Amino acid sequence: xxxxxxxxxLVGLAISGILIGVALVLSLVRRLGLEKDLFIAAVRALVQLxxxxxxxxxxxxxxxxxxxxWIWVAFMAVVAAWTVRRRAPEVPNVIPLSLxxxxxxxxxxxxxxxxxxxxxxxxxxxxxxAGMMVGNSMTATVVVARRIVAEANDHRDLIEARLALGLxxxxxxxxxxxxxxRTGLIPQIETTKTVGLIALPGAMTGLxxxxxxxxxxxxxxxxxxxxxxxSVSTTAAVMAIGLTRGxxxxxxxxxxxxxxxxxQ
Amino acid sequence: xxxxxxxxxxxxxxxxxxQLRGVRVEGVARPRLDGIDLDLPLDGxxxxxxxxxxxxxxxxxxxxxxxxxxxGTITWRGxxxxxxxxxxxxxxxGMVFQRPTVAPGSVIxxxxxxxxxxxEESATDLCLLVDLEPSFLDRDASELSGGEKQRVCLARTIxxxxxxxxxxxxxxxLDPAATEVxxxxxxxxxxxxxxxxxxxxxxxxxxxxxxxxxxxxxxLGEGRVLAEGNALDLVSHGDADVRRAVxxxx
Numbered sequence: 001x002x003x004x005x006x007x008x009x010l011v012g013l014a015i016s017g018i019l020i021g022v023a024l025v026l027s028l029v030r031r032l033g034l035e036k037d038l039f040i041a042a043v044r045a046l047v048q049l050x051x052x053x054x055x056x057x058x059x060x061x062x063x064x065x066x067x068x069x070w071i072w073v074a075f076m077a078v079v080a081a082w083t084v085r086r087r088a089p090e091v092p093n094v095i096p097l098s099l100x101x102x103x104x105x106x107x108x109x110x111x112x113x114x115x116x117x118x119x120x121x122x123x124x125x126x127x128x129x130a131g132m133m134v135g136n137s138m139t140a141t142v143v144v145a146r147r148i149v150a151e152a153n154d155h156r157d158l159i160e161a162r163l164a165l166g167l168x169x170x171x172x173x174x175x176x177x178x179x180x181x182r183t184g185l186i187p188q189i190e191t192t193k194t195v196g197l198i199a200l201p202g203a204m205t206g207l208x209x210x211x212x213x214x215x216x217x218x219x220x221x222x223x224x225x226x227x228x229x230x231s232v233s234t235t236a237a238v239m240a241i242g243l244t245r246g247x248x249x250x251x252x253x254x255x256x257x258x259x260x261x262x263x264q
Numbered sequence: 265x266x267x268x269x270x271x272x273x274x275x276x277x278x279x280x281x282x283q284l285r286g287v288r289v290e291g292v293a294r295p296r297l298d299g300i301d302l303d304l305p306l307d308g309x310x311x312x313x314x315x316x317x318x319x320x321x322x323x324x325x326x327x328x329x330x331x332x333x334x335x336g337t338i339t340w341r342g343x344x345x346x347x348x349x350x351x352x353x354x355x356x357x358g359m360v361f362q363r364p365t366v367a368p369g370s371v372i373x374x375x376x377x378x379x380x381x382x383x384e385e386s387a388t389d390l391c392l393l394v395d396l397e398p399s400f401l402d403r404d405a406s407e408l409s410g411g412e413k414q415r416v417c418l419a420r421t422i423x424x425x426x427x428x429x430x431x432x433x434x435x436x437x438l439d440p441a442a443t444e445v446x447x448x449x450x451x452x453x454x455x456x457x458x459x460x461x462x463x464x465x466x467x468x469x470x471x472x473x474x475x476x477x478x479x480x481x482x483x484l485g486e487g488r489v490l491a492e493g494n495a496l497d498l499v500s501h502g503d504a505d506v507r508r509a510v511x512x513x514x
Contacts, residue, residue: 157365161417164328165378165424166355175368251350253330 017042060124069123073130077102080138084145091145092257093246098141101238105137105231106130112230118223129227132203136188136228137235144184144236148243151176152257159254169248177240184236192225201225280341281306281428281463282327287336289322291487296322298487300336306427308479309454309464311495313471313509318484320467321362324430327465328359358426362433364413366405371396371416374405378423390419395445411442418449428463429453435473447476454479471511483509 008016020042027034058064059072081098088094110130114121119129152159155176162172195201200208204221208214248254280303287300297319304310304327312320325331326338329350338345340353355378366374372387379386388398394415400408405416414434421429431450435443453462468474474481475495483490483498483506491498491506499512507513 161365164359166351
């Protein structure tokens with residue numbers, strides 16, 4: 001490993017804060033009225049990450065038991081599930097479905113990466129990788145969940161017309177499920193296609209700044225991209241299938257959407 | 265070969281269709297259906313009339329099992345609905361909706377929703393049956409007129425080989441010419457000597473249409489059966505809502 005380039009110290013951190021000034025000046029000059037929000041965002045990011053950093057010292061210490069790591073991962077999944085609910089309030093049972101989806105994605109993707117020895121199963125590796133998995137999956141989960149509900153609402157006539165022809169609920173909703181999954185997955189696929197052409201991805205940038213050889217950083221980054229694709233696909237599929245099941249009764253009736261919303 | 269399930273019941277000597285006893289469906293302000301007792305036979309055209317909100321569409325949705333009753337029993341050919349295979353039941357009891365709703369794709373794609381293995385010859389027969397040129401088969405269904413779409417919907421329903429078609433105001437969004445085509449088709453298919461006779465339960469709020477089509481009439485009002493019988497007999501019924509439904513009173 002080369003000399004790390006990223007140890008910027010407190011002075012460096014303070015100097016980088018000057019860049020917030022650029023955004024503040026823009027807001028003042030163009031009268032955007034965003035100064036307060038910018039200031040709060042900058043301070044909040046600093047405080048949140050400092051707290052996270054301190055907590056991570058416990059979690060990623062190689063001498064500590066992995067149980068702290070898994071508690072951390074579970075906490076991330078719960079926060080992500082709440083975030084999905086906030087972004088998709090119209091989706092019924094969204095918290096339990098999100099938790100099941102994140103758990104399934106964790107089992108599949110972390111199982112492959114750590115179970116098959118791609119990374120060492122240490123807190124230092126599990127936490128950031130699980131973070132990337134949950135963070136990226138969250139967006140796709142929100143998109144798929146919202147789209148499924150919109151499809152059921154907007155195409156109720158067509159879905160019931162198919163049901164009335166004797167199609168099962170699964171078959172009657174299949175085109176809409178496909179549309180929702182495509183909407184959720186295509187952005188991630190496009191991102192994977194163009195990676196490196198427009199901007200260097202986060203994990204690779206971090207590793208290079210930390211002094212890792214670029215080719216080595218690329219290997220890690222590619223594994224991370226595959227992890228993200230796999231986990232996004234898993235969460236989207238679990239959310240889509242779970243949500244679709246909740247739209248219909250066992251005797252293939254499409255429920256009125258208002259009756260699906262459960263208090264959360 | 266277009267399936268003909270219309271004879272399913274008749275071939276074994278069963279002629280009864282639906283029997284409803286004490287059927288109730290709860291609503292927001294009042295029940296949508298409130299203690300319905302009704303026999304709906306398999307043959308001919310039964311027109312269900314009544315004012316908006318009287319429960320006509322709810323009744324049809326129950327018969328197709330798109331909704332379930334909160335109380336009471338419904339039997340189909342002697343079997344309680346909940347004991348029938350719902351997917352087979354819906355093929356035997358077809359439904360055409362108020363708004364013609366076609367799926368994305370061509371006309372033949374739509375017909376194959378109902379009968380996956382439908383060949384070109386049978387698809388052509390179905391087109392001719394609903395007065396559509398066979399050249400329509402390859403046309404994009406979404407680009408057809410309202411009347412043409414509704415005929416595609418009817419052909420799609422007939423492709424399942426139903427014994428009865430539940431028609432929920434199928435002409436309310438169509439112009440008079442398209443309405444006439446659909447009505448003539450219903451009369452033709454309902455005729456006992458039709459090559460594939462189909463019974464109809466036809467919801468309508470148009471007294472003129474009721475008189476043109478109905479072999480028997482059921483009038484609903486606020487979720488209850490106000491009257492049933494022959495349209496001519498109901499003209500002099502004691503209830504003004506019934507007389508209004510059959511066009512004897514404005």
